[in-house]
Amino acid sequence: MRFLVSIVLAIFISSFAAAQKIDISGIVNDTDSLPIFYATVFIPEISIGTFTDDKGKFTLSVPNGTLTLEIRCLGYKTETLVLSEIRNPENFTIILKEDLLSLDEVVVTAKKTQTLEGTSVYQIESQAIKQVQAMNLSDILSLLPGNAITPPDLNQDQQANLRTAIESNVNSFGTSIILDGAVLNNDANFQAKNPTASFSGGNATAGSGVDLRTVSLANIESVEVISGVASPKYGNLSTGGILVKSKVGVSPWITTANVTSTNYQASVVKGFSLKKYGLLNSDFSYAYSSGSPTELKTYYQTYNLGLRWKLPKLQSVDWDHFTSFRIVYSDDGNRHDPDEVFRDEADVKSTNYQIGLSGDIKPYSFFEKISYNFNSSINVQNSFFDETVETGPFPIIEATESGTYFTTFTPNIFNQMTRINGKAINFNARIGAQQFFETDNLSFSFETGIQYDLSDNKGSGRVFTGNNVLPSTGSIDSSLGNRSTNLREIPASRTFSAYHQTSVKKKGQNSIHLNFGLRYDNMIERYNLLSPRLSFSSKYNQFNIRTAWGLFYKAPAMIQLYPGRTYIDYTNLNYFAENPNERLAVVTTYVQEPTNSQLKPNYTDLKEIGFDWSPSFWNFQLTYFRKELRRGIQHTDELVLLPRQSYEVIDAPLNQQPAVAPIEGELINIPRILKVFKNNYYVDTDGVEFVLSGLKIEPSNSEVNFRYSYLRSVRTNLGFNIRSPNFVIGDNTARFGVFENSILQHNRSFGTLTLIQHIPSLRFVLTLATEFNFEDYRINKNASQLPYAYYDIDGNFIQIPEDQRDSEEFNDLIQDSSVFDPITDTPFYTNFNLQVRKETEQGHSFSFYAYNAPWYNPEYVQNGNIRQLNQKLQVGFSATILIE
Numbered sequence: 001m002r003f004l005v006s007i008v009l010a011i012f013i014s015s016f017a018a019a020q021k022i023d024i025s026g027i028v029n030d031t032d033s034l035p036i037f038y039a040t041v042f043i044p045e046i047s048i049g050t051f052t053d054d055k056g057k058f059t060l061s062v063p064n065g066t067l068t069l070e071i072r073c074l075g076y077k078t079e080t081l082v083l084s085e086i087r088n089p090e091n092f093t094i095i096l097k098e099d100l101l102s103l104d105e106v107v108v109t110a111k112k113t114q115t116l117e118g119t120s121v122y123q124i125e126s127q128a129i130k131q132v133q134a135m136n137l138s139d140i141l142s143l144l145p146g147n148a149i150t151p152p153d154l155n156q157d158q159q160a161n162l163r164t165a166i167e168s169n170v171n172s173f174g175t176s177i178i179l180d181g182a183v184l185n186n187d188a189n190f191q192a193k194n195p196t197a198s199f200s201g202g203n204a205t206a207g208s209g210v211d212l213r214t215v216s217l218a219n220i221e222s223v224e225v226i227s228g229v230a231s232p233k234y235g236n237l238s239t240g241g242i243l244v245k246s247k248v249g250v251s252p253w254i255t256t257a258n259v260t261s262t263n264y265q266a267s268v269v270k271g272f273s274l275k276k277y278g279l280l281n282s283d284f285s286y287a288y289s290s291g292s293p294t295e296l297k298t299y300y301q302t303y304n305l306g307l308r309w310k311l312p313k314l315q316s317v318d319w320d321h322f323t324s325f326r327i328v329y330s331d332d333g334n335r336h337d338p339d340e341v342f343r344d345e346a347d348v349k350s351t352n353y354q355i356g357l358s359g360d361i362k363p364y365s366f367f368e369k370i371s372y373n374f375n376s377s378i379n380v381q382n383s384f385f386d387e388t389v390e391t392g393p394f395p396i397i398e399a400t401e402s403g404t405y406f407t408t409f410t411p412n413i414f415n416q417m418t419r420i421n422g423k424a425i426n427f428n429a430r431i432g433a434q435q436f437f438e439t440d441n442l443s444f445s446f447e448t449g450i451q452y453d454l455s456d457n458k459g460s461g462r463v464f465t466g467n468n469v470l471p472s473t474g475s476i477d478s479s480l481g482n483r484s485t486n487l488r489e490i491p492a493s494r495t496f497s498a499y500h501q502t503s504v505k506k507k508g509q510n511s512i513h514l515n516f517g518l519r520y521d522n523m524i525e526r527y528n529l530l531s532p533r534l535s536f537s538s539k540y541n542q543f544n545i546r547t548a549w550g551l552f553y554k555a556p557a558m559i560q561l562y563p564g565r566t567y568i569d570y571t572n573l574n575y576f577a578e579n580p581n582e583r584l585a586v587v588t589t590y591v592q593e594p595t596n597s598q599l600k601p602n603y604t605d606l607k608e609i610g611f612d613w614s615p616s617f618w619n620f621q622l623t624y625f626r627k628e629l630r631r632g633i634q635h636t637d638e639l640v641l642l643p644r645q646s647y648e649v650i651d652a653p654l655n656q657q658p659a660v661a662p663i664e665g666e667l668i669n670i671p672r673i674l675k676v677f678k679n680n681y682y683v684d685t686d687g688v689e690f691v692l693s694g695l696k697i698e699p700s701n702s703e704v705n706f707r708y709s710y711l712r713s714v715r716t717n718l719g720f721n722i723r724s725p726n727f728v729i730g731d732n733t734a735r736f737g738v739f740e741n742s743i744l745q746h747n748r749s750f751g752t753l754t755l756i757q758h759i760p761s762l763r764f765v766l767t768l769a770t771e772f773n774f775e776d777y778r779i780n781k782n783a784s785q786l787p788y789a790y791y792d793i794d795g796n797f798i799q800i801p802e803d804q805r806d807s808e809e810f811n812d813l814i815q816d817s818s819v820f821d822p823i824t825d826t827p828f829y830t831n832f833n834l835q836v837r838k839e840t841e842q843g844h845s846f847s848f849y850a851y852n853a854p855w856y857n858p859e860y861v862q863n864g865n866i867r868q869l870n871q872k873l874q875v876g877f878s879a880t881i882l883i884e
Helices: 002-020 126-131 137-143 169-173 808-813
Strands: 021-030 040-043 048-051 057-063 068-072 079-082 092-096 111-115 118-125 175-179 220-226 240-246 251-259 263-273 279-290 298-310 319-334 347-361 369-389 403-407 414-438 442-457 461-465 478-481 493-506 512-523 527-540 543-554 566-575 584-592 602-613 619-651 659-697 702-717 720-723 736-740 743-759 764-781 789-791 797-799 823-826 829-839 845-851 859-862 865-868 874-883
Touching: 040 057, 048 057, 048 319, 057 414, 079 092, 111 659, 118 126, 118 137, 118 543, 118 602, 126 137, 126 220, 126 829, 137 220, 169 175, 169 619, 169 659, 512 543, 566 659, 584 619, 584 659, 619 720, 823 859
Parallel strands: 021 092, 175 240, 566 619
Antiparallel strands: 021 057, 040 048, 040 068, 068 079, 111 118, 118 220, 220 240, 251 263, 251 874, 263 279, 279 298, 298 319, 319 347, 347 369, 369 414, 403 584, 414 442, 414 461, 442 493, 478 566, 493 512, 512 527, 527 543, 543 602, 566 584, 602 619, 619 659, 659 702, 702 743, 720 736, 736 789, 743 764, 764 823, 764 829, 789 797, 829 845, 845 874, 859 865
């Protein structure tokens, strides 16, 4: 109650303080004193701003207080001013320098900052993106502490795994990718052949994170990675967020090409001035990858077209509006030789259409700004799996309900294809209002908003062309089958949210900053969740101490809530005759339709504390965090008993199917293992991040940076594994062993020392990154080859006494030692990566880079296997050409 009263009083005071505003105005020019059109003038403390007109002029109404002014423009270095230090705020001039290698200072690494968006935020600007030769969003993440620099690999799906030593679909699924305010949502992805068996299906990322290969960097200005406690306006995430910001401004034609031995990428970017109709930024990129220089069977390609239109500023209304449109086509495919008889094809093609409306309105009220963001996407996904079978005939299966059926056989050779035609739809809307006011010693910032998210799929699901067949070599064999599924009948996933954030800052040289946020989510119309966020920082001269805590929730994916029916088909009788009319197969179909209403959103409890020291010549930052991921959704085994009745032929007339009858006394239970979804995945991570940046050697204009991360992750899977016995299934003595999942601990200690040699007069920069793998240690605790229980043929669960688990009585249940490696310990090793970039006076850029430049590949023996520590030498080239 007191908190609500405080908020009401603060809003009342702020409405009074709104009258205490001042107008600032100025001109933004380049170094030739020419006006810069559509430069962004922004105040980060209150997140409001404006743009310059065609004469470089701007006017902005701001609260009377100590604020920071940031001036940004495409192709220019950002300038920062303190408003209180401007002598004439009603008429001043700002000079922007072109962001070229001729400048004395160029930032080519990730910068750790603290913003209202999150307590631990890594800012990656355009120069750093150029320096790592990034082909897509996944390559940029190598600049974060603890991440190794790896060669671009477009042939494998790439997903974000922030602050964890144990990568998993659960962790990547909880990372939110936000492009210009639009959430790239993967919740409605159903591209898996059989979710109850596994998430198989090519490189589709159903039930997991967004594929980072689909996010082109052709027109990207900056990337912010929120690995700490995020602002409450960001929801439906549990492990962090990646904010991608596109370029806005006038630019020449910019063509870029990146080439490695297996990856090729080209892009074209242009920023147009539409005069009184605003600005239009366009980009087109194409990327292609083959599996290896000598193996071209698998490939990946993607097309990316983007348009971003900024409306001109209206004279009557203080309004900034953007309309964005993007089409992304991607194709994971296989090539086949014409003479290839057996084809195992898993092609995944998708076309994503995205449209977004976003902007800010500065109303004539006590609100500083009302922001909005509406975005929608339709992802047309087509997967197909083609297999030509030579070993028929097989029984034909068409049943969609549980029961026993009479059927016939396929030809000896036939084609069968599984298609998944998904049409994932997502709509997200957010409206927020901000207010800011100051007293003599304190500044207050408030942000309140509501959000709505809808995920749905209008596809046709898993479909067989032709009939489903059962490859049966015996009368008791069985297989998992698929049938047509109408995804339109599956309920949509909806989330309604509301959030508030209050920020209080004590001004002065020794400042204190307190930030409190609260988010409410009504997730999938089942759960009402509150997630508080709290952060505190105190700065004394050059020292800053900070601490934060927050809860974050991520809703289950639709494929986890509604995986669809599972079909188990098995034969009771095979009667094959030379005459097709006399053939008969008796088959039984078991149908299970899971209702996963018990699944709950997973969540993360994140705590962190940090210390910063920033003398004039360098920055030192140390952060400790504890990240507890709870209720992650993963598969676990479940046993079902299926009654199988044997049949016999009692009459075999000519030219017609025989008459059959069940054999009395030959009814047995066949146990089968199914995969079900449970909230059984837990990971605790303790981590330390250390960043040392900006350490300059002035005489040579060299800079040394060091980033380091120590992670200790412990994974607990509360599910269990069921293993089939080592003899023929169907024997009445068959038993299924039950094994506990081991507790996996992974310790990883990794650092990168970067030497940057910059020669402004030559427009040249060299980066040498030395990577240190101090520790990479994995151990499966409580891992055992011995079962702790078993199911008998009647489905009874029987516990095995601990002292009897290794006895001869249970030899048929003991797992092979190759099931797991108890300990994996990689020795210390180093790796060197080199990048050289040269710019011309016209702004063209050429670069060369080499991964594992010395080509040093030491070997070591692990669990009897010879392994290599480093990847082989890989080189790449990049060129950027400006066409005026």
